[in-house]
Amino acid sequence: MAGADVLVLGAGSAGSVVAARLSEDPVCRVHLVEAGDWPRDPDIADPLQWPFLEGRDFDWAYRTVAQPGTAGRVHAWPRGRVVGGSSCMHAMAHVQGHADDFAPWAEAAGPRWSQAGLARGFGRCALPQRQDRTALSPVAAAFIEAGQAIGAPMLASHKAGPLAGATVNTLTIRDGRRVSVADAYLAGAVRRPNLTISTGAVVERLAIEQGRVRGAVIRQGGASSVAEADRVVLCLGTIGSPLLLLRSGIGDAEQLRSFGIACAVALPAVGRNLHDHLLAAGNVYAARRAVPRSRLQHSESLMYLHGDDPARVEGAPDCVLACVVLPAVTECFAAPAAGSAYTIMFGFTHPTSRGSIMLTGADAVSPPRIDPAYLSTEADRRAFRRGLELAREVGHAAPLDDWRDREILPGVAVRDAPAIEAFLARAARTHHHPVGTCAMGAVVDADLRVQGLENLFVVDASVIPRITTGPVNAAVVAIAETWTEAVGAKSIAAAGAKQGERAA
Numbered sequence: 001m002a003g004a005d006v007l008v009l010g011a012g013s014a015g016s017v018v019a020a021r022l023s024e025d026p027v028c029r030v031h032l033v034e035a036g037d038w039p040r041d042p043d044i045a046d047p048l049q050w051p052f053l054e055g056r057d058f059d060w061a062y063r064t065v066a067q068p069g070t071a072g073r074v075h076a077w078p079r080g081r082v083v084g085g086s087s088c089m090h091a092m093a094h095v096q097g098h099a100d101d102f103a104p105w106a107e108a109a110g111p112r113w114s115q116a117g118l119a120r121g122f123g124r125c126a127l128p129q130r131q132d133r134t135a136l137s138p139v140a141a142a143f144i145e146a147g148q149a150i151g152a153p154m155l156a157s158h159k160a161g162p163l164a165g166a167t168v169n170t171l172t173i174r175d176g177r178r179v180s181v182a183d184a185y186l187a188g189a190v191r192r193p194n195l196t197i198s199t200g201a202v203v204e205r206l207a208i209e210q211g212r213v214r215g216a217v218i219r220q221g222g223a224s225s226v227a228e229a230d231r232v233v234l235c236l237g238t239i240g241s242p243l244l245l246l247r248s249g250i251g252d253a254e255q256l257r258s259f260g261i262a263c264a265v266a267l268p269a270v271g272r273n274l275h276d277h278l279l280a281a282g283n284v285y286a287a288r289r290a291v292p293r294s295r296l297q298h299s300e301s302l303m304y305l306h307g308d309d310p311a312r313v314e315g316a317p318d319c320v321l322a323c324v325v326l327p328a329v330t331e332c333f334a335a336p337a338a339g340s341a342y343t344i345m346f347g348f349t350h351p352t353s354r355g356s357i358m359l360t361g362a363d364a365v366s367p368p369r370i371d372p373a374y375l376s377t378e379a380d381r382r383a384f385r386r387g388l389e390l391a392r393e394v395g396h397a398a399p400l401d402d403w404r405d406r407e408i409l410p411g412v413a414v415r416d417a418p419a420i421e422a423f424l425a426r427a428a429r430t431h432h433h434p435v436g437t438c439a440m441g442a443v444v445d446a447d448l449r450v451q452g453l454e455n456l457f458v459v460d461a462s463v464i465p466r467i468t469t470g471p472v473n474a475a476v477v478a479i480a481e482t483w484t485e486a487v488g489a490k491s492i493a494a495a496g497a498k499q500g501e502r503a504a
Contacts, residue, residue: 004031004196006488007215007229009203009244011036012085013181013473014460015235017480020185022488023195031227032197033218036081044088045177047297051326053089058082062239062370069353069375071425073332077370078432079239083199084182086237087473090432091299092178094129094170095470096122096160096478098316104466108441109448112486118475121482122160125474126184128174129159135295136168138403139287139342143323144168145399147303150390151311158302163469164317166303171296172473181477198227204364206232206248206456208264213456219364231455233488234438235480238462242271242357242437243368245458250450259362265452269442274355275467276372277431279320279347280384280424281328283391284409286341288402291325293339299324303394304349304469307386310393316469319387321346321394332426333409341408346391347431348383349469357437374428384424433472438462447487448479459483 008019011034019032036058043049044058054076055061062077080086099115106114144166148154153165172179189195201220206213207228215228234241245251249264251271256263294300304317327341355373360366375381388410395404406412410423438444438458443451448463450456461476468475 003228003230005029005230006031007227007232008032008235009216009232010034010085010235010237010240010460011083011182011186011197012080012235012237012460013087013476014480016084016181016185017477018233018235018459018484018488019195019197020189021481021484023189023192026192026194028194030195031229032195033201033203033216033227034083034197034199035202036083037199038083039088039180039182044180047092047171047173047176047178048294050089050091050178050297054078058088060239062368064370064372067372067374069373069425070428071422073426075430077430077434079237083186083197084180086432087180087182088178090471090473092171092173092297093299093302093471094127094172094474095158095163095302095468096474097468097470098163100316101466101468105440105464108439108465110446112446112482113440118478118482120485121478122474124481125477127172127181127477128179129170130173131157131168131170132296133168137292137294137296137300137325139291139325140168140300140323142399142403143303143344143394144301146394146397147321149397149399150393152303152305153311153313158304158470162313163304164306164313164315166301169300169302173297202364203236203244204247206244208248208453211453213453231457234456234458235460237460238274238434238437239357239368239370241458241460241462243359245270245438245450246359247362247364250453255358259359261362265450267443267451269439271357271437272354273436273439273442273465274357274372274434275351275353275436277347277349277433277467278351278374278380278384278428279322279345279431280388280427281330281429282324282343282345282409282427283388283395283407284327284329284336284341284343285395285403286336286405286408288405290339291342291403294325298326302470305390307383307390310390316349318349318383319346319390320349320470321387321391329409330427330429336408342403344391344395346387348380348387350467352377352379372434375425381421384428385420388420388424431471433467435461435464435467435472439465441465448483457483457487
């Protein structure tokens with residue numbers, strides 16, 4: 001393709017939606033660029049394999065800097081380097097979020113990003129969103145009952161509406177197979193003549209001339225060239241999008257100078273506001289009898305709770321518990337044998353700690369400096385402690401008596417504050433939901449346009465100013481759906497006008 005009307009960088013959850021939707025209009029020429037390849041590993045499609053995909057050749061395999069709040073540990077941050085992005089690796093839970101989650105979005109960038117404004121985007125989502133109660137693990141069923149025993153409401157689903165309570169997970173699985181966002185959106189779009197998809201293509205930097213983005217410098221097969229377009233949409237995610245902006249001279253001028261990069265647009269907020277959901281792996285129990293192998297994806301139920309009152313329904317809950325029928329632990333602990341134990345993972349939903357993504361070099365091969373600043377605020381540490389208390393209340397409730405033999409982790413002897421803090425620091429791990437590094441109102445405007453550049457947009461999890469209560473993938477799809485309909489339509493209209501000029 002010569003010059004495209006729209007260049008979409010990144011074929012993950014957001015990029016798959018943007019490219020598929022814009023190319024529905026045959027006059028709009030779309031070029032989608034992805035560093036990875038089409039999925040080839042059969043384990044991607046197997047829902048039971050998701051805990052074991054980390055570190056394979058389709059994983060960017062990022063790592064954080066050492067975290068003082070988690071005993072100085074370096075955390076693996078797997079992200080998908082593949083068509084479909086991290087939707088080829090995550091646990092497939094589909095949670096839209098609580099209504100209150102979107103108030104900060106609307107405050108930052110206007111009513112389009114409120115819950116009401118996003119409703120159509122959520123509704124247009126092409127992913128399957130299904131519950132399978134018939135395949136539910138008996139341990140997960142007892143976990144849900146245990147939640148009710150401590151006062152948690154029983155909900156029909158966590159897909160939308162009130163989130164406080166327990167239910168069976170809504171999963172993006174069809175006929176026993178994972179459905180990635182690429183499966184849902186690109187499978188029917190790849191044959192369109194107006195859509196070009198380039199794989200194995202690393203974006204080195206943006207080509208900026210006289211205050212406008214001409215395209216992007218792409219390295220593919222050992223050679224670099226400029227992919228040109230009228231409009232450029234970054235869908236590289238919370239890590240990739242700010243890194244590309246920084247390498248291209250868009251960001252904090254002082255940081256850019258330290259790497260010999262000329263500042264094209266001064267935007268100090270690029271790469272800032274990084275935050276992520278943190279989980280503990282976990283509150284582990286030895287089982288009285290063999291735990292049956294999951295027939296879904298190991299983590300079959302989520303329970304969202306208010307720490308001050310587990311029976312409360314209104315408002316966005318601040319704690320989350322997840323029943324995992326595998327014995328999930330971090331690298332700091334020895335894992336019991338599969339089938340001999342189960343885990344109640346726990347965490348908090350609205351972290352106040354804020355970190356950053358920064359460069360370590362001016363080129364695309366230099367690894368990012370990722371500092372999520374885990375547990376750097378007392379509010380987060382307090383919420384984490386409350387999560388453990390709730391996990392134990394559920395774990396020791398009567399409905400789990402038939403399954404619980406004894407508490408392995410942290411162990412019934414771990415009760416005093418120093419011992420609990422030490423355990424939490426070693427049990428903490430990412431929930432794989434990083435957001436915020438190109439936030440609405442700070443880096444992008446209400447149209448998700450990068451401030452200072454009229455034809456450059458960011459459409460992915462990095463624009464989220466404050467994280468949703470649950471997994472973010474459903475919200476990312478809704479952002480992409482909303483943007484393509486409300487803003488991307490302008491690109492289509494511009495493409496049509498340009499085609500008319502060419503024909504004349």
